[in-house]
Amino acid sequence: xxxxxxxxxxxxxxxxxxxxxxxxxxxxxxxxxxxxxxxxxxxxxxxxxxxxxxxxxxxxxxxxxxxxxxxxxxxxxxxxxxxxxxxxxxxxxxxxxxxxxxxxxxxxxxxxxxxxxxxxxxxxxxxxxxxxxxxxxxxxxxxxxxxxxxxxxxxxxxxxxxxxxxxxxxxxxxxxxxxxxxxxxxxxxxxxxxxxxxxxxxxxxxxxxxxxxxxxxxxxxxxxxxxxxxxxxxxxxxxxxxxxxxxxxxxxxxxxxxxxxxxxxxxxxxxxxxxxxxxxxxxxxxxxxxxxxxxxxxxxxxxxxxxxxxxxxxxxxxxxxxxxxx
Amino acid sequence: xxxxxxxxxxxxxxxxxxxxxxxxxxxxxxxxxxxxxxxxxxxxxxxxxxxxxxxxxxxxxxxxxxxxxxxxxxxxxxxxxxxxxxxxxxxxxxxxxxxxxxxxxxxxxxxxxxxxxxxxxxxxxxxxxxxxxxxxxxxxxxxxxxxxxxxxxxxxxxxxxxxxxxxxxxxxxxxxxxxxxxxxxxxxxxxxxxxxxxxxxxxxxxxxxxxxxxxxxxxxxxxxxxxxxxxxxxxxxxxxxxxxxxxxxxxxxxxxxxxxxxxxxxxxxxxxxxxxxxxxxxxxxxxxxxxxxxxxxxxxxxxxxxxxxxxxxxxxxxxx
Numbered sequence: 111x112x113x114x115x116x117x118x119x120x121x122x123x124x125x126x127x128x129x130x131x132x133x134x135x136x137x138x139x140x141x142x143x144x145x146x147x148x149x150x151x152x153x154x155x156x157x158x159x160x161x162x163x164x165x166x167x168x169x170x171x172x173x174x175x176x177x178x179x180x181x182x183x184x185x186x187x188x189x190x191x192x193x194x195x196x197x198x199x200x201x202x203x204x205x206x207x208x209x210x211x212x213x214x215x216x217x218x219x220x221x222x223x224x225x226x227x228x229x230x231x232x233x234x235x236x237x238x239x240x241x242x243x244x245x246x247x248x249x250x251x252x253x254x255x256x257x258x259x260x261x262x263x264x265x266x267x268x269x270x271x272x273x274x275x276x277x278x279x280x281x282x283x284x285x286x287x288x289x290x291x292x293x294x295x296x297x298x299x300x301x302x303x304x305x306x307x308x309x310x311x312x313x314x315x316x317x318x319x320x321x322x323x324x325x326x327x328x329x330x331x332x333x334x335x336x337x338x339x340x341x342x343x344x345x346x347x348x349x350x351x352x353x354x355x356x357x358x359x360x361x362x363x364x365x366x367x368x369x370x371x372x373x374x375x376x377x378x379x380x381x382x383x384x385x386x387x388x389x390x391x392x393x394x395x396x397x398x399x400x401x402x403x404x405x406x407x408x409x410x411x412x413x414x415x416x417x418x419x420x421x422x423x424x425x426x427x428x429x430x431x432x433x434x435x436x
Numbered sequence: 437x438x439x440x441x442x443x444x445x446x447x448x449x450x451x452x453x454x455x456x457x458x459x460x461x462x463x464x465x466x467x468x469x470x471x472x473x474x475x476x477x478x479x480x481x482x483x484x485x486x487x488x489x490x491x492x493x494x495x496x497x498x499x500x501x502x503x504x505x506x507x508x509x510x511x512x513x514x515x516x517x518x519x520x521x522x523x524x525x526x527x528x529x530x531x532x533x534x535x536x537x538x539x540x541x542x543x544x545x546x547x548x549x550x551x552x553x554x555x556x557x558x559x560x561x562x563x564x565x566x567x568x569x570x571x572x573x574x575x576x577x578x579x580x581x582x583x584x585x586x587x588x589x590x591x592x593x594x595x596x597x598x599x600x601x602x603x604x605x606x607x608x609x610x611x612x613x614x615x616x617x618x619x620x621x622x623x624x625x626x627x628x629x630x631x632x633x634x635x636x637x638x639x640x641x642x643x644x645x646x647x648x649x650x651x652x653x654x655x656x657x658x659x660x661x662x663x664x665x666x667x668x669x670x671x672x673x674x675x676x677x678x679x680x681x682x683x684x685x686x687x688x689x690x691x692x693x694x695x696x697x698x699x700x701x702x703x704x705x706x707x708x709x710x711x712x713x714x715x716x717x718x719x720x721x722x723x724x725x726x727x728x729x730x731x732x733x734x735x736x737x738x739x740x741x742x743x744x745x746x747x748x749x750x751x752x753x754x755x756x
Contacts (some may be wrong), residue, residue, distance in 0.1 A: 122544070131558070133567050203655040247447070249698070254641070254695025258650055259667065259688035262676045270677050278675070322706065322713060329712050364551055364588060368642075371556030375649060379676070389557075390653050393564055403559045412554045 115418045121413040128409040133182050136167060164199065166192030166399060174323045182263065185207035191406070192399030196391070201403035204388070209407060209427045211280055212384035215301060216373045219308035220366070226309065227316025228358060232351040234317065235324020246321075249314035257372035261307040261379040268303060275303040278381040306381045308373045318359060323354035356427055367412050374408070445707070451700025456643070458694050462511040465504035473502040473661050483683050491682040494673045502661050503686050509574050509662035510691075513647045516578030517585060518640035525589030525635060530620045530628070532590070533597025544594065550567065550587035555642075556649055559584055563655045570747045572657030591637035596631050600624050634705045637698045648691055663687035 165185045167178075191201035195200030234242055252260070269277035276282065281296040297300055327333065327350045336346045381387060392400035471478075479495040482488050491498035532543035562580055563571065570576045600606060605620075609623050625632070650656055651664020654672075658665055670676070670684035707713045 120545070120548050120704045121552060127549050128553055128558075131561070135561060138565065247450075247696075250699045250703075251692060251696045254699060255686065255692040256645055256652075258649075259654060259684075259691065260669070262667075262684060263688070266676045266679065266681060270679070322710070326710065326712055355476060367552070367554035368556075371554055371649070372645075374557070377651065378653070379671070389560065393560065393653055393655060398564070401564055402559055405557045408554055408557045412488065413552060 113424060114417075114421060117417060121417055125410060125413055129183070129186060129405060132406060133151075133179060133183065135346065135402075136398065159198070159200075162190055163399065166201075167192050184405075189356050191403035194392075194400045195233050195397045196395040197327060197397075199402070201399050205385070205403055205407055208384050211382060211409075212374070212386065214375065214381060215304055215377070215384060215412075216308065216370055218301075219305045219373065220312070220369050222305070223309040223312045223369075224316050224358075224362075227313040227356055228312070228320045230278060231317040231320025232347065232354065234348070235328065235354065236347055237320040238261050238325050238328075246318070249317055251317070253314035255311060256375075257308060257311040258375035258379050260311050261304065261346060261376040264303060264307045264310075276300050277303075304376050304382055305380075308369075308376050311372060311376075312369050317363070319358055322352060323357055327351075327354040338348050352426070356423070359419060359423045361427065362416070362423075366415045366419065370408065370412055445704065447700045448704035449702070451697045451702075454693055454697030455701065458507065458511065458697070459514060460692070461504065461507045465507045467506040469498075469501035470502045471498040473497060473505045474659075481680065490686055491680075493669060493683060494675075499666070499683055499686065503663070503690065506661040506666055506687065507565060507690070509660060509665070510644065510647060511694075512574045512642045513578045513581065513662075514643040514694075516575055516649070517581035517643035518636055519609045520579060520582035521639040521643070522632060522636045524586035525593055525630075525639075526621075526625065526632060528586070529590035529593025530597045530624060533594040534601055534616075534620050535622060536598075536601075540594075543590070547587040547590045547594075550584065551591065553584075555584035556646055558689050559646055560653070560655060563650055571655065572660050576649060577650070577656060578643070581643045585642050585646070586641060589632075592631055592635060592678055593628060595642040596628050599626055600627055622693050630705050630709050634702055634709075637702045637705070641698045644691060644694060659748065663691055 114234055123299070167182065189202050191205070193199065194201050215326060232246065260261065263285075265277055268274045276299060280300050281293060282300070287293055328331075330353075333346060333350050336349050372385075374389060376382070377384045377386030378390050385408065387399065389404050391397070391406060467540060474497060475495045478488065478492045478498060480492060480496045481493050482492040484491045488498050488500065490503065492498055493502075528543050528547060532547075534542045559580060562583075563577070566576070566580075597620075606619060606623060614623070647656070648660070648664035648667070651662055652667045652671070655669050656662070656665065664687075665688040667684055670680070673683075675681075675683040684710050703713075
């Protein structure tokens with residue numbers, strides 16, 4: 111458990127760095143950030159909301175950078191991320207509406223893509239040198255295509271030309287949001303194309319990594335031993351794959367950040383009402399409180415996902431467990 | 437040191453060919469461009485023809501010219517970011533691995549923090565605070581991207597340095613009184629060349645993706661041309677839904693091809709580092725020439741000293 115505690119410490123430190131970057135960056139801008147922001151506000155804003163903006167930047171009653179920093183931290187702790195300039199609503203309540211869409215979309219596609227890629231990579235590594243190896247250049251190409259570009263092409267081909275999938279948005283206009291069957295069905299229907307495009311963009315990475323590890327693993331003595339004592343093929347593959355998958359899981363923490371970064375843009379392409387789409391609007395309108403709030407939420411979610419990946423790794427690799435016991 | 441003799445497999449040759457093509461395009465592209473990419477003198481939304489190879493945008497700009505001119509900014513940013521990030525990861529990774537102790541703990545913590553923060557969202561926050569004239573400066577953007585892209589390389593280099601730290605040649609250098617800096621960057625670093633090269637390729641790949649992403653959401657100057665801004669304008673004018681494929685497909689394909697080229701060359705480096713992967717990439721004919729069994733056998737992955745040059749060698753090319 112010491113390892114989990116250490117990783118948790120690292121993620122807490124990382125979260126603190128992200129939070130502090132959010133505090134420092136606006137102060138590197140020329141001029142007073144809050145005045146600039148309030149000057150830009152287009153919608154109706156009450157004095158209470160202006161106060162919330164000031165507080166979220168740490169500009170309360172006390173001056174002095176240290177005092178400001180602690181005001182800022184305190185506000186953050188109470189969930190005050192400021193007020194969106196263009197939407198005129200608190201950032202935290204805007205995020206509460208869009209975060210579930212993103213977690214659903216990116217979570218499902220990342221898990222499916224990891225599982226499919228790992229299984230396919232294990233098979234490719236096992237049957238190395240066979241005609242399936244010709245899959246590799248294709249997979250490499252898909253790995254290099256930006257997520258949003260693949261999404262765009264799929265939208266054009268399967269959405270607006272072949273009409274196989276509905277385009278734009280997360281559910282049909284006719285459905286009323288809520289836990290009714292027609293709404294859930296339309297969410298699934300509208301989610302298919304974005305999910306498929308994220309899977310297609312990210313699966314190759316898992317596949318190639320797993321293949322390389324599997325090839326190295328297949329040369330190990332324990333695999334030869336397993337074959338020599340006559341274990342069925344399926345069992346031998348499982349033995350090798352279980353060892354080969356460990357680096358993939360250990361690398362999950364790096365990969366999750368990259369996959370999330372890529373997948374956020376897929377939301378833009380499909381007008382999916384998640385955090386990515388919101389981020390584009392925020393960037394276009396220079397809505398700094400919203401940009402910063404989104405950055406914080408993404409970072410914290412990615413860190414939580416990393417922690418889950420670490421725990422899974424601990425469960426799968428007995429060596430790290432015994433190390434922790436020592 | 438043997439130098440970086442890449443295995444001459446078809447994958448590597450194809451990769452080098454693709455990269456070479458785009459490097460030439462970067463250098464001479466802007467001179468080859470038939471028109472001014474910003475000129476709006478033509479009819480809007482022409483489909484590809486002999487006058488406009490890739491048609492025109494909704495503002496009547498020549499897309500082929502934009503593609504040629506845009507190559508330069510895209511590649512310059514990727515190269516600047518890749519080089520700076522690799523330099524950073526070399527300094528940080530080798531120092532951490534060689535010095536050990538407290539410096540190692542500090543530097544490792546630093547790189548772990550940068551690994552855990554999602555890079556592109558951080559870039560978006562930093563970039564959105566940049567003054568507009570810095571956003572169009574390729575070097576500024578490249579430097580910022582390198583800040584978010586060095587940590588992975590540093591981690592790999594640290595691990596490799598630790599495996600070299602106690603080798604005899606390092607001990608020898610220490611005994612004859614070489615300075616620490618000399619040992620780290622003149623003795624150890626050259627031995628890490630394959631790892632450095634691989635990390636350079638990866639950071640260039642990451643940088644292209646990051647730069648195109650920033651440009652695509654409109655965070656670089658939309659007045660200068662790169663492949664990301666082309667996609668930005670195409671998306672902003674709803675080209676994907678109006679079937680104007682000739683507008684957004686070419687830049688996307690170019691990005692993907694550069695990435696494929698980098699990844700293919702990296703396969704060569706992987707095979708250089710891990711000899712088992714060499715045998716896995718052989719064709720049936722090359723296997724016959726090496727007197728290897730035609731199909732890969734369970735539990736047996738031959739470790740080859742070099743890739744397929746036909747050599748009269750008996751079956752004991754199989755080392756394990």
